[in-house]
Amino acid sequence: xxxxxxxxxxxxxPAGIAAAIESKANxxxxxxxxxxxxxxGILNQCIHNGFGLTRYNEELTGPEYAEREINQLTRAEVTxxxxxxxxxxxxxxxxxxxxxxDYGVLWINYTxxxxxxxxxxxxxxxxxxxxxxxxxxxTAGTAQFYINIMGQKIGNTVFVLGSxxxxxxxxxxxxxxxxxxxxxxxxxxxxxxxxxNIAQCLEDYSIPLMLEHTVVEVHGDSRVTGxxxxxxxxxxxxxxxxxxxxxxxxxxxxxxxxxxxxxxxxAGIKLDAYTKGxxxxxxxxxxxxxxxxxxxVTFVHDLVDYVSASGKRAGHxxxxxxxxxxxxxxxxxxxxxxGSNIAMLMPQRIVxxxxxxxxxxxxxxxxxxxxxxxxxxxxxxxxxxxIRSYLSPGEAITLSVNYPNFNLPIKVNVIEL
Amino acid sequence: xxxxxxxxxxxxxxxLNIEMNRDNAFLRVTGNLCIRGEQYAREEIDNPKRIITxxxxxxxGSIKRVPIKTATSISKSQIEDFITSxxxxxxxxxxxxxxxxxxxxxxxxxxxxxxxxxLKVDTKL
Ligand SMILES: Cc1cc2nc3c(=O)[nH]c(=O)nc-3n(C[C@H](O)[C@H](O)[C@H](O)COP(=O)(O)OP(=O)(O)OC[C@H]3O[C@@H](n4cnc5c(N)ncnc54)[C@H](O)[C@@H]3O)c2cc1C
Ligand code: SF4
Numbered sequence: 264x265x266x267x268x269x270x271x272x273x274x275x276x277p278a279g280i281a282a283a284i285e286s287k288a289n290x291x292x293x294x295x296x297x298x299x300x301x302x303x304g305i306l307n308q309c310i311h312n313g314f315g316l317t318r319y320n321e322e323l324t325g326p327e328y329a330e331r332e333i334n335q336l337t338r339a340e341v342t343x344x345x346x347x348x349x350x351x352x353x354x355x356x357x358x359x360x361x362x363x364x365d366y367g368v369l370w371i372n373y374t375x376x377x378x379x380x381x382x383x384x385x386x387x388x389x390x391x392x393x394x395x396x397x398x399x400x401x402t403a404g405t406a407q408f409y410i411n412i413m414g415q416k417i418g419n420t421v422f423v424l425g426s427x428x429x430x431x432x433x434x435x436x437x438x439x440x441x442x443x444x445x446x447x448x449x450x451x452x453x454x455x456x457x458x459x460n461i462a463q464c465l466e467d468y469s470i471p472l473m474l475e476h477t478v479v480e481v482h483g484d485s486r487v488t489g490x491x492x493x494x495x496x497x498x499x500x501x502x503x504x505x506x507x508x509x510x511x512x513x514x515x516x517x518x519x520x521x522x523x524x525x526x527x528x529x530a531g532i533k534l535d536a537y538t539k540g541x542x543x544x545x546x547x548x549x550x551x552x553x554x555x556x557x558x559x560v561t562f563v564h565d566l567v568d569y570v571s572a573s574g575k576r577a578g579h580x581x582x583x584x585x586x587x588x589x590x591x592x593x594x595x596x597x598x599x600x601x602g603s604n605i606a607m608l609m610p611q612r613i614v615x616x617x618x619x620x621x622x623x624x625x626x627x628x629x630x631x632x633x634x635x636x637x638x639x640x641x642x643x644x645x646x647x648x649x650i651r652s653y654l655s656p657g658e659a660i661t662l663s664v665n666y667p668n669f670n671l672p673i674k675v676n677v678i679e680l
Numbered sequence: 681x682x683x684x685x686x687x688x689x690x691x692x693x694x695x696l697n698i699e700m701n702r703d704n705a706f707l708r709v710t711g712n713l714c715i716r717g718e719q720y721a722r723e724e725i726d727n728p729k730r731i732i733t734x735x736x737x738x739x740x741g742s743i744k745r746v747p748i749k750t751a752t753s754i755s756k757s758q759i760e761d762f763i764t765s766x767x768x769x770x771x772x773x774x775x776x777x778x779x780x781x782x783x784x785x786x787x788x789x790x791x792x793x794x795x796x797x798x799l800k801v802d803t804k805l
Contacts, residue, residue, distance in 0.1 A: 301743075310733045310747040310795065316690055324733055326747045326796035330777050411735055414745045439734065439763050458693030462686035463730065467756070566691060 264366065265342070268294040269585035270578070271359065271373035273349045273526070276304020277567050278558020279379035280332045281574030282581065283341045286377075289582035293341045294371065296361060298348040302336070303329030304381055305404070306567065308411045311432050313459075317568035328567060352376065352530035354551045375553050375581035378532075378541065379574060380523040382559035384429070386516070392424075394481035397488075403429040403517040410436060418513030422490050423447040424478045426454035426461075430517020435464035437515075444468065445509055448476040448492055450499055453631060455519070455657040457565070477501065478514065487512050520563045527560070537607035538562045544596055544612040545622035546580040547573065552593060555581045562609045562625055565659050569625075576623075597641075597667065602676030604628050604635070606656055613666070613673065621663045626675060628654045634680045639664050641671035650680065685724055687717045696721050729753035734766050738798050741773035747795035748781065754790065761785040766792075773800045 270286040272279045275297030283295040301307060306314070309325030316322055319331070336343070347363035358372045384402040399418055401409075407429065409415045421442050423430050426449040434444045447465060452475055454461055465472050473492065479501045480491040489510040493501035522540040533550045535542045540561035541549040548555050557577035558570040584591065596612040608626035624639065624647075632654040639647040639662065647664040654660065654677065667673065681704070687694040692713060698721045699707040709721035723729055731753045735745035754762060765785040771794075779794040 307796070310735060312731055312733055312749060313691070322731070324747055324749055324795045327777060330796060411747070412743065412745065414735060414737065439732070439759070457691055458686045458695075459688040459691060462693070463688045467730070 265294075266369065267372040268292045268342070269373070270294070270375045270377065270581045271371060272296065272377040272379055272578075272581075273359070274304065274379035274381055274558075274560070275299070275302040275343070275345070276379060276381050276558060276570075277306060277329065277332055278381070278560070278570050278574035278577075279304075279377070280336050281571040282377045282379055282555075282557055282578030284335055284339045285575045285578030286375075286582040286585075287339045287341050289579060289586070291375075291582035291585045293582075294344065294373075295336070295341055296344045296347050296349055298346070300346055302333050302343065302345065308404070308407045309432075310411050311436070314567050317566065318571055325567075332571070349526060352526055352532075352554075354530050354532065354554055357553065373553075374585035375555060377577050377581050378527060378549070378554065378556040378560050379558050379577075380526065380560045382520040382522045382563050384516075385519045385521055392478060392481060395483060397481065397483035397486050399483065399487035399512050400481065400514045400516065403427070403433045403515050406433055406515055407436070410440060416440065416442075418442060418487075418511075420445060420511040421513040421515055422478070422492075422509055422511045423515045423517060424490075425449065425517035425519070426456050426472060427517040427519055428456040428460050429520075430515060431456045431460040431464040433515060433517070434470050435468055438468040438470065442513075444470045445511060446471045446473055446492070448473045448478055450475065450477045450495055453655065453657070457657070479506065481514060482508075487514055490514055520559070522560045522563065524560065527556075530554075535607070535609070535611050537601065538609055538611075540609070542611045543609060544614050545610045545624075546614070547577040547610070548580060548584070550612075553584055555584075562607070562659070564625075565657075569659075569661070595670065597670060597673060599624075599673045599675065602638075602674045604630065604632065604677040604679070605675055608675055615666070615670075621665050624662045624664050624675070625659050626662070627656050627659050628677055629656060631655050632677060632679050635677045636680055637662065638676045638678065639673060640676075641667055641669060641673050643669050643671060646673065683725070685721065687712060687720050689716045689720050698725060700725060728756045730756060730759065732759055732762055733795070734763060736766055737770040738775065739770055739772045740800055741775075741798040742801050743798055746771065746775055746798050748792045749795055751780065751791040751793050758785070758787055758790075761787045762790050765790070773798050 269291035272295045286293045306325035306329040314328040351360040482489045494505035555577040557573040606627045606629035683698045696711045706725040733749040783790045
């Protein structure tokens, strides 16, 4: 068995697959490692349609999108280890430790490494939820797995806390499966889900969306028997007089996703405080030489189409690095920082290069803005500016920014008009 | 009378304002960024339709359930019939992505497409 590759990719979701295909196409020997028995990542359980409109110009379901990607990977003849988990990254020695059903425990050497571990859901621990710990509390993604992959029923009467897309999609799925979904509570004054999901998942099934509401208590001993819901004030504190009890046997949590970065942290790769993913430059290289990152491990993307695009970019850079590693000199990076009304952005670093005129930047605003002016600049020049309407934290914005002529720190601002 | 709807045809999610005449028939729409939005608005008034996805049982497959979707969008009023009929449905592995399958409902026959290749248990991909 071969234990040394030009490019090794951790994670066989859409990001990792796209990275692998691109790396191989550039002539690098490529290995992709997936802990699950199947490639495709989280897409396998997302049976609703709406994927691939940008990439394939067609509306696909999650598994269909995944299978198309996997078929391309198969044709590219990339080496794939499934049922294999990466447990350690030794970035200094350019090697990783894997544990596998088929191969046992061993070390694999790489020239470039691509992190594509995806994201996971915030669980109950990350929302403050007083009350007992009865059965019947699920994250939306766990419920999605039970229902769509295992074919199990999770409850009869369901309340949903949080209005992220997965929660909205699961509210519809549960209704179709014959459950009664009595409401979705969202603490903010707007949903973080896409408008179309509010229309086709809630309105179609007459499920009320309760904005500025939260669950203040979970009732039940062995199984959930109900939740207490209250309206919140501007400081997100529950208003005592608005408390109401809703009987239900299941509580679904849909309170956001965070990049899966235990491995990254343990390898000493610096994380960004805002994206919660590794700090990367515009080529998606981390602060550690030869380690790249793509997909939801870097920034929770809205659409899988963009995840694939980011995988492709990282795969390209990783292959070039591997093939040019001997001659490469690492350049000084320019930092990019958050100005007004920005919640997070990526890349956080820019390195000068001659390959193209512009680089791609992704950001989320920190609040809803009717009309705003986006400005990317340093002290000497403006690199990007545009006026946009209806900016919302729920929708990531992608910009094509010009390379700076000066080695000065870059700042990004959104000014309300 | 006017109705406000979100166009669900693409992720842009345009805010549609649909004007109707006195017989509640479609008159015109504003707020759509493209022509598909107008078509959607018309249908929403006349006969709202959706593509529906669900899973059905696979016998002897490497996984237990296979995702399916209706080949074309079906009327909202048929959704329940479709889901109930699909619940009692099972297919034998192997099945391949793109395979067509007919589900007999009470209201009509539903043409569906298999959304994932499922080989027999223990076959290596
Ligand atoms: C529950 C849930 C539902 C979602 N639903 C939608 C949706 O409906 N629409 C949408 O556009 N987006 C959805 N998303 C976002 C979705 O994650 C992305 O669209 C896309 O799938 C991300 O691709 P990825 O390759 O970055 O990550 P993933 O698809 O998560 O793939 C990461 C892969 O890495 C593997 N992995 C992780 N750590 C290791 C390790 N140490 N060793 C080996 N393998 C490892 C995982 O098993 C997984 O297969 C959802 C996310 C979650 C968590
Ligand atoms: S009107 Fe066109 S652009 Fe707007 S959501 Fe519908 S399909 Fe998309």
